[in-house]
Amino acid sequence: MNKKYTVQKSPFVVPTLDGKLIEEHFGKATNNESGISIAHMVAPPKWKEPFQTPEFDEYTYIIKGRKQFIIGEDVVVLEAGQSIKIDKNVRVQYSNPFDVECEYLAICLPAFSIDLVHRED
Template identity: 45%
Template sequence: MPILIEKPTVIPAAGTKPKIIEEYFGRVNSGNEQISIARMKSPAGWIEPAQQPEFDEYTVVLKGLLRVETKDKVYDVKAGSAILTKSGEWIRYSTPFDEGAEYIAVCMPAFSPETVHREQ
């Protein structure tokens, strides 16, 4: 039977400026531990602490530009593009340009504060 999600749950975000996380599926909104799907809205100048998560994250940028840093390379992911970061990789997300970014993030297994392993 289909499960209708009437609205997302807004989740508190880490980072230097307020970022909006709207979880549609995941541990909080639907009780799903296998996958989380959320829309993110990051303002210009937002930067998140580096992390080494225990989940793969599939990210599709809808508007603006999302910067994804690894130990070896910096990726600028533009609207209409996507990036996959793998479990165990050191990564840092930011939106350093004026337009900020809006994107969909899909995490498998579902995101949790206990498995993201953010740096202090």
């Protein structure tokens, strides 16, 4: 009998150099899923990524703290309990310029891939 569900007890911890915790529960690194990735993240205070123009939609739900998004000319700050969807092929920068860590969930459709994120130098 084939199970019709998967319980994830050991997410893949993505190695980072910037102090950010990335635990991918489902996605390319964890179970070779290319349609979706779901990750639990913790961004330390004063963290930021370079601008990027991903080839995937990204949904973010803030659990604790605040997270800043620069989308085009807009600066959006989300707090716990708020969420955002950023369409694919939109230039964005993610950051936590605040003094406390930010915990959040990120869902990418299709799944996150370093080949699809297009980070700037």
